[in-house]
Amino acid sequence: MEVFRLTGPASLHGSVDVRGAKNSVLKLMAASLLAVGRTTITNVPAILDVRIMVELLGRLGCVVDYDPDAGIVGIDVPAEVGIQADYELVRAMRASISVLGPLTARMKAAHVALPGGDAIGSRGLDMHQAGLEALGATVHLEHGYFVATAQAGLRGTEIALDFPSVGATENLVMAATLARGETVISNAAKEPEIVDICTMLVEMGAKITGIGTGLITITGVDALRPVTHRTVGDRIVAGTYAFGAALSAGDVTVRGVGLELLPNVAIKLRDSGAVVDDLGDIPLADGTTGQGFRVIGTRRPRSIRVATMPFPGFPTDLQPFVIGLNSVADGVGLLSENLFEARWRFVQELARLGAKVRIDGNHALVTGVPELSGAEVEASDIRAGAGLVLAGLRATGVTEVSGIDHIERGYENFVANLRKLGAPIERVVRAEGLRFG
Ligand code: EPU
Numbered sequence: 001m002e003v004f005r006l007t008g009p010a011s012l013h014g015s016v017d018v019r020g021a022k023n024s025v026l027k028l029m030a031a032s033l034l035a036v037g038r039t040t041i042t043n044v045p046a047i048l049d050v051r052i053m054v055e056l057l058g059r060l061g062c063v064v065d066y067d068p069d070a071g072i073v074g075i076d077v078p079a080e081v082g083i084q085a086d087y088e089l090v091r092a093m094r095a096s097i098s099v100l101g102p103l104t105a106r107m108k109a110a111h112v113a114l115p116g117g118d119a120i121g122s123r124g125l126d127m128h129q130a131g132l133e134a135l136g137a138t139v140h141l142e143h144g145y146f147v148a149t150a151q152a153g154l155r156g157t158e159i160a161l162d163f164p165s166v167g168a169t170e171n172l173v174m175a176a177t178l179a180r181g182e183t184v185i186s187n188a189a190k191e192p193e194i195v196d197i198c199t200m201l202v203e204m205g206a207k208i209t210g211i212g213t214g215l216i217t218i219t220g221v222d223a224l225r226p227v228t229h230r231t232v233g234d235r236i237v238a239g240t241y242a243f244g245a246a247l248s249a250g251d252v253t254v255r256g257v258g259l260e261l262l263p264n265v266a267i268k269l270r271d272s273g274a275v276v277d278d279l280g281d282i283p284l285a286d287g288t289t290g291q292g293f294r295v296i297g298t299r300r301p302r303s304i305r306v307a308t309m310p311f312p313g314f315p316t317d318l319q320p321f322v323i324g325l326n327s328v329a330d331g332v333g334l335l336s337e338n339l340f341e342a343r344w345r346f347v348q349e350l351a352r353l354g355a356k357v358r359i360d361g362n363h364a365l366v367t368g369v370p371e372l373s374g375a376e377v378e379a380s381d382i383r384a385g386a387g388l389v390l391a392g393l394r395a396t397g398v399t400e401v402s403g404i405d406h407i408e409r410g411y412e413n414f415v416a417n418l419r420k421l422g423a424p425i426e427r428v429v430r431a432e433g434l435r436f437g
Pocket of ligand 1: 341
């Protein structure tokens with residue numbers, strides 16, 4: 001079994017390049033299905049989830065070439081694409097569900113496996129289904145698959161989301177681009193990744209207004225055209241390194257993401273005693289220009305109070321890093337999780353490092369200790385895994401994080417980047433322990 005082995009304490013110093021957002025690029029790739037011809041997506045991170053989406057689009061009949069070093073995906077979409085997203089792929093990557101809207105809109109039918117449970121809560125899909133039904137599709141569950149049909153094509157309508165769901169907003173906006181007439185989505189999600197997808201759809205010829213607001217209006221068109229689009233930077237990866245600096249008394253410059261994508265995060269980092277500087281436009285590794293910022297942590301951070309919220313609130317995906325920071329901070333910190341009901345498996349692992357965390361409903365109350373103590377821990381999801389690695393920076397001795405495939409789903413070059421920032425971390429093979437049977 002491969003694990004990440006880190007010897008602490010250590011702090012992060014230097015600069016790190018962050019490429020495009022996982023949670024944008026996967027949907028941009030799904031959106032390519034809406035147009036016949038070759039779509040090119042740039043600033044693509046080299047992560048496992050992109051490979052899974054490449055596989056899914058290939059199985060749908062697209063010819064996909066992916067250059068992870070250059071960060072470019074080219075997708076040739078034929079006139080007739082397949083309509084089935086297999087369970088094997090949807091189970092491996094929940095974001096596969098984002099082909100449901102594009103396939104229903106363009107092929108008038110889709111068979112997409114239901115993802116089932118995962119480590120961070122039940123994550124329903126009722127709004128995806130109800131929205132497509134409002135657009136005129138029939139959607140039912142058959143043998144574990146969503147079966148959507150819209151033989152007469154989709155038609156515009158008014159959709160009021162119960163909650164600003166990222167995935168439902170994306171699926172419904174994509175579907176509505178090819179519906180007849182006008183669709184108005186209220187209580188829509190406003191995440192930068194939604195803005196990115198809407199921007200690409202507009203470049204493709206879609207008519208969308210209210211992008212980045214809670215009220216998105218889409219006027220359907222007959223067809224979209226393929227384009228070349230650059231993925232927005234990954235604010236969650238950027239936030240991960242920012243917390244790494246704050247938690248480890250480090251000094252890290254993040255290139256490729258601007259602070260305007262992390263409004264609440266910068267405020268909370270400053271509350272912890274860190275200095276956060278907006279660097280504005282700076283040169284990026286790929287020769288282009290993009291935004292950047294710098295975070296300088298204090299020797300012992302102050303504990304912070306954070307409530308996760310849809311954008312522009314504090315992102316749930318940075319929750320493990322807040323708990324990690326609070327676990328070594330001065331004072332008692334609070335994290336209230338308002339999006340996912342079961343994002344606490346991370347906490348049990350953090351406790352193995354000596355963190356003092358009490359869970360009460362959706363609140364994590366953390367009493368900071370001066371230092372953690374290295375141990376073997378297991379990642380249960382992408383962010384939990386990265387959170388355990390960062391906590392290991394403040395733990396004396398060796399911390400070994402298993403379940404690293406979770407981390408590699410969303411972080412490119414994680415070990416190489418942390419090593420570049422001065423962390424003594426390596427990827428090693430750990431001998432399997434007990435064997436039964
Ligand atoms: N929800 C429903 N019904 C629905 C849709 C959502 O009840 O039809 C609930 C979910 O159960 C959850 C809440 O609404 O409690 C938020 O879910 P949302 O749909 O907004 O999230 P998502 O689209 O499933 C994306 C990201 C997540 C990120 C969330 C919130 C992708 C692939 N995933 O998930 O990212 O946490 O938005 O910002 O875009 C990650 O990257 O590690 C990750 C989990």
